[in-house]
Amino acid sequence: MIQEKLTQLTSLFQDLERALIAYSGGVDSTLVAKIAYDVLGDRALAITAVSPSLLPEELEEASLQAAVIGIKHELIETQEMDNPNYTSNPTNRCYFCKSELHDTLKPLAIARGYPYVVDGVNADDLQDYRPGIQAAKERGARSPLAELGITKMEVREISRYLGLTWWDKPAQPCLSSRFPYGEEITVAKLQRVGRAEIYLRQLGYQNLRVRSFGDTAKIELPSEQIQEFILKVNLPELVSKFKELGFLYVTLDLEGYRSGKLNQVLSLSK
Numbered sequence: 001m002i003q004e005k006l007t008q009l010t011s012l013f014q015d016l017e018r019a020l021i022a023y024s025g026g027v028d029s030t031l032v033a034k035i036a037y038d039v040l041g042d043r044a045l046a047i048t049a050v051s052p053s054l055l056p057e058e059l060e061e062a063s064l065q066a067a068v069i070g071i072k073h074e075l076i077e078t079q080e081m082d083n084p085n086y087t088s089n090p091t092n093r094c095y096f097c098k099s100e101l102h103d104t105l106k107p108l109a110i111a112r113g114y115p116y117v118v119d120g121v122n123a124d125d126l127q128d129y130r131p132g133i134q135a136a137k138e139r140g141a142r143s144p145l146a147e148l149g150i151t152k153m154e155v156r157e158i159s160r161y162l163g164l165t166w167w168d169k170p171a172q173p174c175l176s177s178r179f180p181y182g183e184e185i186t187v188a189k190l191q192r193v194g195r196a197e198i199y200l201r202q203l204g205y206q207n208l209r210v211r212s213f214g215d216t217a218k219i220e221l222p223s224e225q226i227q228e229f230i231l232k233v234n235l236p237e238l239v240s241k242f243k244e245l246g247f248l249y250v251t252l253d254l255e256g257y258r259s260g261k262l263n264q265v266l267s268l269s270k
Helices: 003-018 028-041 056-069 092-114 121-128 130-139 152-161 185-204 223-232 233-245 263-269
Strands: 019-022 044-050 072-077 210-212 214-218 248-253
Touching: 003 028, 003 152, 003 263, 019 028, 019 092, 028 044, 028 056, 028 152, 044 056, 044 092, 072 092, 092 130, 185 210, 185 214, 185 233, 223 248, 233 248
Parallel strands: 019 044, 044 072, 214 248
Antiparallel strands: 210 214
16 A cells, blocks of 8 residues: 555656645655655755744754755745734634745746645645645645545655655644634744743653643643653753743643644634
């Protein structure tokens, strides 16, 4: 099954001939970049959008992974923070983020002679509330993983099959996803959340989120790690660190980590 999906993915890129990849450094877009480079060579270009919602550490990882793959990698700056439709954090915030991204990438692709902008949206993403997917589609972007029905699990399996050492890299969506809808997003808040998550990763916890509710930080960990976390981590030291970052209160979500948890308010409001 994995080899079949890989063959289909390879065939798709052979048909594209040239492709510009919207490359975040996540496991999905990195697999897309890998296959694009293997098939197209110098006719593939990976571009990473740099903004306050991307931590420097994430950008460094993306650059290192691109170097390992061999694909040409460039950076562009996006200005979503200048758009009040984005910073006011409405329920369709992601639409304005992806609009800014693809409104920046598409003219660049045309100017460079790339007929397609390709992203890393996978089949599972289509089952969640992702208004950004609509923005990308409206601007003609293609999503090879989703088109071929390749799920997140299959992305990881194919990546491992190809020997990509980051195949099990935790998902790391835009830092703006850490804020409940309606809470204004600022550069300072993005940096505060990002630094808090980096601190927890340095303690050995990789699959996590730090949600920001005003001056309160809510830590989400996989439910099976919560008890160990409470017993193992120096909690007063952790609280002190979070306060240094600018939080007044620090809490632990006893339900545990779940991707897209802040979207549950959308179903409750229906």
